[in-house]
Amino acid sequence: MAFNCATGKHRRPSMIKRGTVRAAGVAALATTGVVGTLAAPSFAAGNSVDHSFEQTGLNPVITIGNAIADQIDAQAEAQKHAAEEAARKKAAEEAARLKAAAKAKAERAAEERAARAAERRRLNRFVAPVSHSYVSTGYKTGGSLWSSGSHTGIDFHAASGTVVHAVGAGTVVRTGWGGAYGNEIVIRMHDGTYTQYGHLSSIGVSAGQTVTPGQHIGLSGSTGNTTGPHLHFEARTTPEYGSDIDPVAYLRSHGVGV
Template sequence: MASNRPAPQAVFVPNDDNFGAHDDEPWEEWNPTEESIRPVRGRHRVHKKGGGGLARSSTVLGVGVIAAVGAGGIATAQGGKPPVSIEMPDISAVTDSLPEAKSLPGVGSLISDDSDSGSSDAGVTTAAAPLTTAGVSTADAEQGTTDAGEALRARIMQQAENQQDQADDAVQKAAEEAAVKKAAEQAAAEQSAAEKKIAAEKAAAKKKAEEEARRKAEAERLAKLAKSYTLPLSSYTLTSTFGQAGSMWSSGYHTGLDFAAPTGTPLKAIHSGTIKEAGWAGSYGYRTILELEDGTEIWYNHQSSMGVSAGQKVTTGDTIGRVGATGNVTGPHLHLEIHPGGDSTGVDPAAWLRDKGQSL
């Protein structure tokens, strides 16, 4: 290997305080050669592009230190000022605490380590590993997925399935809630219908009970009245009824109820009262008027004879006269009229007698 030419003798520089104890020795120019420079090994790495920020920063820092030292010496030489003491920071603690570049995910395979391979060729680089595995998680690797795109697609599909499951669950939950609501409404409607039916049955039962109670009370009333009221004859035949039309009656219709019976048949007091009138009454023949306590007048007409006089008190069943054919008649009978409150207009004697518990 060829060597450089010998360096020429340096010009002697006068003694100066800035150059220390060897200021009497001559200066020589130093030209580095390939043999005098040992290749850098160990933790230092050489890259073709984009060198590490730490190495670049160290180089800049070193150049800055050299420039600062030189500038200080020149300033001292020119101004006679004392030298400036410069302390360099120890960056070994910082560099030692930094992680190895090859330990970073996806980076270690891109950097060659000369210390591991023992090679001194700075220009040799290791082939970069594919970056398709950068997005592969541990779970994906356990499932056998090694491609980042496939892993992403699988995660998207899984997310879509999860969202679909959530949507299906929401639909199912809504359907269940709707079914529960419908069942509750149907149950409420059935309960309401049952309550209405029960209420209707209770109302019907109550109405029936009330009607039964009224019938019973009426029966008791009629039974009690039956003891205090009686029919005017014991044996008879009804021949003409109330309101029947005919020319034989001066009013144009029949105003009472006719009980046909043989002449001399006894006539009884229907209820207790006072004899208001007893005598001849024209077309009515011999007539007896019995006044009750409530003012009702009972007229007995066409009698053959009378057994009472005005002002006399009678009780139920007393004989007050006998059947005859006096006045405007066609045969022997009792023409009975009922005048409530003494009114001139009478009412149907048959209905009045039934209301008093009497059966015709």
């Protein structure tokens, strides 16, 4: 059985119907673009209930929609700001990394240059062939002891077994017995000159070996044509006998005081 709700002067439309009518009216206003207030017989001038546009329920919906949009905009702005800040931070970190890498590279390059310069200084350094000694027989000293009639080198005072040093960096070109020189070593120096060490009791290097300034190359003695233990030292323009130059001037030109 169906029950119909009759209308009459003693019945008013239900709340659902009133809400439906109100929503329909608002929708109509929104569709047509008409702005105003709908008049109805039930809205008498003396009625104290305000059924204006604000009471239709549409304005709260719009207000809520705007609030959500504002929240979304604020969230998007915050995300954009965070992304920009992260990008700035990453760029700053990358710049700092590149700066640190460049600084480290420059420091390594400076260290390498300093090491090369130190090595060059070390290799270009010259020392006396015998430490804490002195020249006992000078260059070109005359006498019957020498086949050429004069001394072709200088003699350093040294007891037998005294350590003999390479005066500078070079390559050994000859070792062994040298006739009147006894046991000898001949070294081609880095500047193209040659040095010779004679009357040795012991030889500590071999031909083809590179030597550095101050390196131990042998021990002094009295082998060959000699009247006693000492070191015979020569500076030459070639490895051969007869190409001698003043060894004192040679050593002094390389900073060795003799």
